[in-house]
Amino acid sequence: MQTVRLGIIGLGNMGKGHIGYLKKGEVSGVVLTAVSDSVPASLGWAKEQLGDQVALFADPYEMMDSGLVDGILIATPHFSHPELAIACFERGLHVLCEKPAGVYTKQVREMNDASRKSNAKFSMMYNQRTNPLYVKLKDLIDSGELGEIKRTNWIITNWYRSQSYYDSGTWRATWAGEGGGVLLNQDPHQLDLWQWTIGMMPTRVRAFCYFGKHRDIEVEDDVTAFVEYENGATGVFVTTTGEAPGTNRLEISGDRGKIVIEDNKLTFWRLRVSEPEFNRAYKGGFGQPECWKMDIPVEGSYPDHKGITQNWVNAILRDEPLIAPGEEGIKGLMLSNAMLLSTWTDNWVDLPIDEEKFYEYLQERMANSKFKKEVTSK
Known part of the structure; x- marks a missing residue:
């Protein structure tokens, strides 16, 4: 060919x-x-x-x-x-x-x-996997520059959508029309990047999703989720379509410092020695590791x-x-499904999720959705 x-x-x-x-x-x-x-x-x-x-x-x-x-x-x-x-x-x-x-x-x-x-x-x-910012972030983590991941935080609240946006199509923001809200419509890229850049998925999730909190819609438009990883690290994911101005800030902490992506810049606060190494050796009380703030050059085009x-x-x-x-598309979707299931059951959800249980909860909501007609293009 x-x-x-x-x-x-x-x-x-x-x-x-x-x-x-x-x-x-x-x-x-x-x-x-x-x-x-x-x-x-x-x-x-x-x-x-x-x-x-x-x-x-x-x-x-x-x-x-x-x-x-x-x-x-x-x-x-x-x-x-x-x-x-x-x-x-x-x-x-x-x-x-x-x-x-x-x-x-x-x-x-x-x-x-x-x-x-x-x-x-x-x-x-x-x-977004072609964005040089996230390519560089993944490179820094994969190469060991950040050390072992300790905490991840993503505040992604700059998805502002007005009521008129939702009113522009009867299928929008309905369980039967879209199957979800901000997690499924606006956030798939961030949920993918969240796990792709650090190279691991959480082991369990506890989330609080609010449905129609800011707009007259059926689905989630405000979410705060807490996750735990196998190595003991934790993470928080916060998103909404109802705030203005919004924030897009990803912060990842490791035992060799922290990396922040915000305003299209990548900043690395790099520790001269790792935090565990400093902690083992330091005897002076209130000291902390020497830290260098570095604006990391991000090169390459964004195709x-x-x-x-x-x-x-x-x-x-x-x-x-x-x-x-x-095949990796299931990973970000697993995160959004887990957040919804955690809210619906008011409990922790282990990953991988109970797929049958999620499907049953979703079917209930689809059956009561105001949208019934199938749409064929997006």
Whole structure:
């Protein structure tokens, strides 16, 4: 294969965004050959923008069976991601999936199982993994510069959304339409980066989710979660769509100092000797380790969505390692599911979660949701 023939399912904002950089030729080794959407107006837009060179399908499965595509980019509502991906894998098609991987981990686990049975390349659209800030953070942690992780804190409250945003679609912020709120819609990138940069998942979670606290919606719009890790480290994750101005601050402490990412800067407070080493040797009472504050240079471009797409194409053509392997999509979703389940049960939740219990709680909320109609693009 010299060129990947690409099909896109879903012509909402995300699907159109991907088409934008593909039309400009900003990803090499790929050609857009087909698109699918059940909304006639969306197909009309595609016809106008792409002409006769791209085939149009109202049925995504017809596109999969058309022989016109080698890989599929899924940009549909959350619930449909696993179902469509599984259908692709069964046909030997490569998959690039928009975030989140799905709504509940039971569904995503089935998608991952189907991926492993195929020879297809499967990637998640975790474009934040191409951000040089987080690439450098992961490098500092993986190399041992920070030492063993002791605490993680992420305050991510700059997701402000007005009531008019939620009112713009009847499916928005409903259990049946989206399957969740700020954790599933706004935070998938942060939940992924939280575990990806430090290289470990929590062992248990205690969370407090508030549903419709700031807006007239069904789902969570304010969350504070506390987590524990196997090595004894702890962490806090705070998020909301109801504060202005918001904050985006990630702080990770280790036994060799702490790293903070805020305002697009990475700062490392580095201890000259590790805290445990200082503690063993120091006898003077109120002293503390010598600390150097360093603004870490962050180099490299930020290719964003097209960077993940290019990596996926390269993986198909040249077996390049994936930046965001699709099977890892379950990790961030596991965190959001655990936070909701902890709230619903008013208790600690061990990871991996009880997937059947989460599914049952979710089904109850979907059954009582004000939204009943399925949507096909996001």
